[in-house]
Amino acid sequence: MAPRQQIDDRAAGAGAWSLIVLAWAMSMIGTAGLAQIPSVLADIMRSFGVGPGPAGLSLSALFAAAAVGSLASGWVINRLGAERVIWMSGLLYAAADLAAYAAPTITWFIVARCVASIGFLGLTNGPPALLIRATSGRRQHAAMTLWSTFVPAGWVIGPLLSAAVAGGENWRLTFLFHAAAVGTLMAIGALAIRAPSAGPDGAPARGGIGFLFRNRQILFVALALGLSAFVGVGINGVVPLYFVRYHGLSAAAAALLLAGGSIVNFFGGLAFLPTATALGLRKATILIVGVGIVGLGAAFAPTEPLGVAIFALVVALLAVGMVTAMLTTRMPSLAHSPLQGGAIAGLMSQSTSIFGLIGGAAYPSLVSNPLMLIALSVIGWLGIAASSSARTAAATPAL
Secondary structure, eight states, X not given: OOGGGOOOHHHHTTHHHHHHHHHHHHHHHHHHHHHTSGGGHHHHHHHHTOOHHHHHHHHHHHHHHHHHHHHHHHHHHHHHOHHHHHHHHHHHHHHHHHHHHHOSSHHHHHHHHHHHHHHHHHHHHHHHHHXXXXXXXXXXXXXXXXXXXXXXXXXXXXXXXXXXXXXXXXXXXXXXXXXXXXXXXXXXXXXXXXXXXXXXXSOBOOOOSGGGGGOHHHXXXXXXXXHHHHHHHHHHHHHHHHHHHHHOOOHHHHHHHHHHHHHHHHHHHHHHHHHHHHHOHHHHHHHHHHHHHHHHHHHTOTTSOHHHHHHHHHHHHHHHHHHHXXXXXXXXXXXXXXXXXXXXXXXXXXXXXXHHHHHHHHHHHTTTOHHHHHHHHHHHHHHHHHHHHTTOGGGOOOO
């Protein structure tokens, strides 16, 4: 890659941090467009005169897109370049928001959300591919650690976009707010991201995705990241039900507990890098897995007092955030070329989406059997430990 086309630590200097934060913000606002929907589901049902099923499609469309299309989006990123995909995705997402705002029927509303799902994929998978190419060394570790927190951050910001208008006649304004946020980031990005994704001869990258399935290290890390999503999404799915059933919390209090969990998960991601630097990666991994198992074991023990259960849940969610960051920081070292970042990001997103959907269904179904919840969590954590360490020594970054 020609020097003028690569944004590395030396070329970008302090400006690289603006690029890193912007890439994180793009993925975060993409997730926020998904997270804003639950607050206005009742408004969608009332305004269009439909039941929970059709209204829920406006939410599930983005989940389904990630589970089905992430790998394909990685191929597109490799072919067109991360920057082009980010621009197209942002514009498409904002246009879909405007279409949802103006949709006259539920059918057109769902169509708009399906279009938004394409933008969601691009803003989820494009930024990590950009960071893999645009950073190096310790700054890259810091960049990928920050980026790993975009999901919990999005689930904090999303409800804020709809909080002021949910429950009223102006609920559709939430889509204008989101479109404005996406447009603002795209405008800032036009100034911050300039290097086209290109090969040594200046031609656009033409990488495929076949190498993903010939590399055991990549597959093991994808499995570990998927299992972390299995546990994390499963926890989010069962926590409100569990604490209402066994600890007598109100639905509103359980919702606040879940929102607080997203914040804890965010800070868990940020805590990984200093923890790994202080202890070393191997010891940090053992600590994270051990804390995760013990935390969920105590959180899902019905005999524990409410205060102990909440504290244990906080500890477990910190561990989930940390292990997600740990695995995300390995993504750049899995690429033989920085231009393979799109394919790797797509596979990781595909794995987390599929396992997240499974965990989101499995955990709530076991709410009446706490011992099975604990067993499922232990299996998940042991799977993370085994797959994150198996045959991945060469893919482990130096901290």
